[in-house]
Amino acid sequence: NESLHELDPEVAVAVDAELKRQQSTLEMIASENFAPVAVMEAQGSVLTNKYAEGYPGRRYYGGCEHVDVTEQIAIDRVKALFGAEYANVQPHSGASANQAALFAIAQPGDTILGLDLAHGGHLTHGMRLNFSGKQFNVVAYHVDDAGLVDMAEVERLAKEHRPKVIIAGWSAYPRRLDFAEFRRIADEVEAYLWVDMAHFAGLVAAGLHPNPVPYADVVTSTTHKTLGGPRGGIILARNKDFAKKLNSAVFPGFQGGPLEHVIAAKAVSFKVAASEGFKERQQRTIEGAQILAERLTSEDARAHGVNVASGGTDVHLVLVDLRDSELDGQQAEDRLHEVGITVNRNAVPNDPRPPMVTSGLRIGTPALATRGFGADDFREVADIIAETLKPSYDAEALKARVTALAEKHPLYPGL
Ligand code: PLP
Numbered sequence: 364n365e366s367l368h369e370l371d372p373e374v375a376v377a378v379d380a381e382l383k384r385q386q387s388t389l390e391m392i393a394s395e396n397f398a399p400v401a402v403m404e405a406q407g408s409v410l411t412n413k414y415a416e417g418y419p420g421r422r423y424y425g426g427c428e429h430v431d432v433t434e435q436i437a438i439d440r441v442k443a444l445f446g447a448e449y450a451n452v453q454p455h456s457g458a459s460a461n462q463a464a465l466f467a468i469a470q471p472g473d474t475i476l477g478l479d480l481a482h483g484g485h486l487t488h489g490m491r492l493n494f495s496g497k498q499f500n501v502v503a504y505h506v507d508d509a510g511l512v513d514m515a516e517v518e519r520l521a522k523e524h525r526p527k528v529i530i531a532g533w534s535a536y537p538r539r540l541d542f543a544e545f546r547r548i549a550d551e552v553e554a555y556l557w558v559d560m561a562h563f564a565g566l567v568a569a570g571l572h573p574n575p576v577p578y579a580d581v582v583t584s585t586t587h588k589t590l591g592g593p594r595g596g597i598i599l600a601r602n603k604d605f606a607k608k609l610n611s612a613v614f615p616g617f618q619g620g621p622l623e624h625v626i627a628a629k630a631v632s633f634k635v636a637a638s639e640g641f642k643e644r645q646q647r648t649i650e651g652a653q654i655l656a657e658r659l660t661s662e663d664a665r666a667h668g669v670n671v672a673s674g675g676t677d678v679h680l681v682l683v684d685l686r687d688s689e690l691d692g693q694q695a696e697d698r699l700h701e702v703g704i705t706v707n708r709n710a711v712p713n714d715p716r717p718p719m720v721t722s723g724l725r726i727g728t729p730a731l732a733t734r735g736f737g738a739d740d741f742r743e744v745a746d747i748i749a750e751t752l753k754p755s756y757d758a759e760a761l762k763a764r765v766t767a768l769a770e771k772h773p774l775y776p777g778l
Contacts, residue, residue, distance in 0.1 A: 393727025457585035460596030477530035510673030532559025565589025592632025651728035658745035692721030
């Protein structure tokens with residue numbers, strides 16, 4: 364019964380340092396968030412000890428009566444949250460959910476049509492080195508010159524290649540997708556429509572973004588981005604047509620024992636996501652991103668070569684375009700790190716620089732909104748970022764402004 368500090372001070376010190384880092388800096392990686400203490404409590408519980416291969420009521424192990432309860436609560440809550448008739452809460456991650464979903468509706472060698480990684484897609488949507496790119500015949504669509512998904516190209520490629528699956532979803536795209544149009548195109552070529560809402564699921568849960576569930580054959584998501592829960596994945600469907608195939612793709616197809624402690628934590632996060640407070644937080648998330656986009660498209664920012672892909676945002680992130688700036692993505696990321704703001708460099712469409720350098724930044728507001736940031740705070744954050752990306756900047760002064768914001772909104776005060 365030794366504590367972490369007693370048993371393993373080396374690890375404990377690093378964990379403590381990470382807590383301090385999260386508390387003292389501004390987290391603006393668009394795929395990150397801060398899980399509630401109750402979620403972390405469930406995730407750190409004795410449920411980590413339990414084997415439970417199978418599904419609630421149909422397990423291959425004894426002693427599952429309590430994890431059956433938590434897993435069933437998670438299933439029921441997530442179905443209600445998104446209006447789905449089918450849910451699987453066992454995928455260990457977003458990538459695991461995507462792998463299972465794809466293998467449930469297609470077979471290796473089939474053609475899949477997804478958004479190009481370099482234009483905001485995800486690895487699991489057909490990247491060359493990913494399982495999706497290695498085992499499927501990948502055709503990619505792109506964004507147009509305005510930075511919007513080119514639906515005319517989607518239709519043209521769908522008719523030309525007759526894909527088995529059309530994938531709608533993204534990791535770095537600041538606008539909403541037209542799910543009805545994707546459905547129409549999929550029907551026209553008799554393809555399945557798979558929507559990966561990993562990034563924007565929290566906005567959907569709050570009713571601030573169109574819900575893909577009524578349109579798609581399968582919907583996957585992570586639970587840790589805008590949704591604000593533990594790290595993990597889920598699969599949803601509007602009806603039970605693929606229920607058997609999806610369940611058996613997850614287990615025994617790709618996974619063994621489910622992470623019941625994480626599933627319990629998912630259940631808690633779905634309860635939070637159904638609350639009024641969650642909706643209000645997602646509103647601040649979108650408002651914050653819009654404030655950021657406005658500041659980074661101002662004349663002052665553009666004078667230094669800073670711009671925003673698609674000219675703005677409808678979601679929780681801004682894709683900063685530095686192709687006209689003296690700074691590349693790596694340098695910009697490093698500068699923001701120096702003043703205490705964490706972001707990730709990201710390729711912009713038609714990026715002339717290599718993927719390890721890039722000409723862009725992906726900046727998200729979910730974690731700061733969870734911390735309590737409102738419009739005035741986001742205006743200050745946006746100004747700090749714009750000032751940091753100018754040719755000359757006062758790192759000390761900017762860092763002091765970051766610290767003031769961090770202190771105004773304490774994170775995990777009891778920890
Ligand atoms: N799908 C999308 C659209 C994502 O952006 C991500 C993560 O960045 C994933 C899936 C994969 O999630 P995970 O990192 O949990 O495997």
